[in-house]
Amino acid sequence: MYGYWTMDAFFISTFIFVGASILNWFLREKFGYADFRDEYDDEGGNE
Amino acid sequence: MNWQIFNWGVLIVAAISMISLGIRSKKVTVSTDDESGFLLAGQGVGTFAGSCSLVATFISGWAFMGATQSAYAYGGIELLGNMLYTPGILITIFFVGRMLRKRAIDQGSMTIPEMLANRHGTGNAKRLVHGISSALTIIFLIVYLCAQIRAIGALCGIWLGVPETIASLVILGFIVFYTSFGGLLAVVWTDVVMVIGMMLGAIVINAQILGDMSWKELFDGLYQMDPDLMAPKTSSPYSSTLLGVFLVIPYAFLWTSTTPQLSVRYVALRGKVKFHTVALIVAAMCVILHQVPFAGLYYRLLHPGVENTYGVMSAYLNTYLHPISASIITLFILFAMKSTIDSLLHTMSSAVSHDLRKSILGKHDVDQKKALLINRLAVVGMGILAYCVTFFIPASSFLNFFAYLGTGGLTAILVGPIFIGIFWRGNAIGAISSMFAGGTITALCLLVWNFGWVEGPLVGMAAGALTYIIVSKATFGIQPRVKIKRSVSSLNFEN
Numbered sequence A: 001m002y003g004y005w006t007m008d009a010f011f012i013s014t015f016i017f018v019g020a021s022i023l024n025w026f027l028r029e030k031f032g033y034a035d036f037r038d039e040y041d042d043e044g045g046n047e
Numbered sequence B: 001m002n003w004q005i006f007n008w009g010v011l012i013v014a015a016i017s018m019i020s021l022g023i024r025s026k027k028v029t030v031s032t033d034d035e036s037g038f039l040l041a042g043q044g045v046g047t048f049a050g051s052c053s054l055v056a057t058f059i060s061g062w063a064f065m066g067a068t069q070s071a072y073a074y075g076g077i078e079l080l081g082n083m084l085y086t087p088g089i090l091i092t093i094f095f096v097g098r099m100l101r102k103r104a105i106d107q108g109s110m111t112i113p114e115m116l117a118n119r120h121g122t123g124n125a126k127r128l129v130h131g132i133s134s135a136l137t138i139i140f141l142i143v144y145l146c147a148q149i150r151a152i153g154a155l156c157g158i159w160l161g162v163p164e165t166i167a168s169l170v171i172l173g174f175i176v177f178y179t180s181f182g183g184l185l186a187v188v189w190t191d192v193v194m195v196i197g198m199m200l201g202a203i204v205i206n207a208q209i210l211g212d213m214s215w216k217e218l219f220d221g222l223y224q225m226d227p228d229l230m231a232p233k234t235s236s237p238y239s240s241t242l243l244g245v246f247l248v249i250p251y252a253f254l255w256t257s258t259t260p261q262l263s264v265r266y267v268a269l270r271g272k273v274k275f276h277t278v279a280l281i282v283a284a285m286c287v288i289l290h291q292v293p294f295a296g297l298y299y300r301l302l303h304p305g306v307e308n309t310y311g312v313m314s315a316y317l318n319t320y321l322h323p324i325s326a327s328i329i330t331l332f333i334l335f336a337m338k339s340t341i342d343s344l345l346h347t348m349s350s351a352v353s354h355d356l357r358k359s360i361l362g363k364h365d366v367d368q369k370k371a372l373l374i375n376r377l378a379v380v381g382m383g384i385l386a387y388c389v390t391f392f393i394p395a396s397s398f399l400n401f402f403a404y405l406g407t408g409g410l411t412a413i414l415v416g417p418i419f420i421g422i423f424w425r426g427n428a429i430g431a432i433s434s435m436f437a438g439g440t441i442t443a444l445c446l447l448v449w450n451f452g453w454v455e456g457p458l459v460g461m462a463a464g465a466l467t468y469i470i471v472s473k474a475t476f477g478i479q480p481r482v483k484i485k486r487s488v489s490s491l492n493f494e495n
Helices: A005-031 B003-029 B047-074 B076-083 B085-095 B097-106 B112-120 B123-160 B164-212 B215-225 B244-258 B260-268 B275-289 B294-302 B309-320 B323-361 B368-390 B399-423 B428-447 B455-475
Strands: none
Touching (some): B003 B123, B003 B164, B047 B085, B047 B164, B047 B260, B047 B294, B047 B309, B047 B323, B076 B085, B076 B294, B085 B244, B097 B112, B097 B260, B097 B275, B097 B399, B112 B123, B112 B260, B112 B323, B123 B164, B123 B260, B123 B323, B123 B399, B123 B428, B164 B260, B164 B275, B164 B309, B164 B323, B164 B368, B215 B294, B244 B399, B244 B455, B260 B323, B260 B399, B323 B368, B399 B428
């Protein structure tokens, strides 16, 4: 780390979003999209 | 050697390539029995092309010119603020993009204002929502578009050795030409070429800087020059608080979820495209492109005291790169700006030719052939209008400010009926009230009350979202929530 909060936050945040994208890709490939989003209800219910 | 003649040659070759892609895309605009060929690229955009197009629209010339200008002026906070946009768009792709596409297609909507209208009203109420949302889309996008045209004129004028007004006219001319021919598909195909060029440009810029000094030397030098450049006590210009810059994440999330020029790309993706693969490609591209504003830091360290920060990127390229490299990278930067301009132009012309037309004509709509002609003429008309308005922007202004005013205002207008409406749907009265509340509060925060670039739009978004829920709940007795007839989707949601 460089000791300046702006640049440290820049590099840490970059690592986090790249890691999250890889993890998301892996989980989606393994478990797919079987979630609430396929059958939605936007009228206040809980399908 | 006269490098400006070389630059003209490079531009002419690039323009011919773009126009050829536009003419080739024309086949798709007439291949469907409705306007989806022009407005949604026939819903056939693939994974890589879709990712490139999202990045090109999302990052744009604003990262090259505006962010580099702000990095010069404000230091590391701009690098961080600029980079924090990426988590925002990734959250959208992870959680919202697919839902948005499904809802739009379920209701047979080809544009975002149309989706908004279909979900909030029937008959005259639907036409009113459609008309207001498209008119507000045009008003706020034209502010953003003009900032982009101004930036492209500044850079291209120096590059070609002609006045800013002539340079932006030349670029805008060929953008209008290929967009009016090929619609969204032409925009997407040219975006692919551009993003690859933009990434090459980013790599060359970063290699030059790192070849000269390490990041540590760069940061230490800037800190010694002015500690606030590396370790500021506030997040200015994003926010007046220390960590307010992180508000960029929710801001970017809402922006990329709602603004029509980005949202329409989720709808245009081919049915089998996997959103998690799109997210991965977008993340990788953004890592490379977020390195560009380092040029602003580097130039600040070696050339402090530049008064016209507007031209920092041009000055950097002309000072530190070989004329051939500088010429080609300038072309890529022009591509980056062009990629946003064509998207905005396409969205604005869709709002005029499709949305306003449907809102005004209602059941007396024109046939498919005339609709396509109107779409093409609208691109030309919007191009002329934007060019005329562009030079009212003062030369000394921060282009980023106008970008925030345009995109932040539009997000605040649409956050209620589009974003909240995905999860909880209100009625037409709530949608219209929300659009006016969000737009007005954002404009007041940025133009009158001097809020931060991100804070102002976020306050507007909160006002828009709350108004949507409160007014809709209060008026369900007068105007109940519409029942949506879901059409059988032609898309395959296998992913």
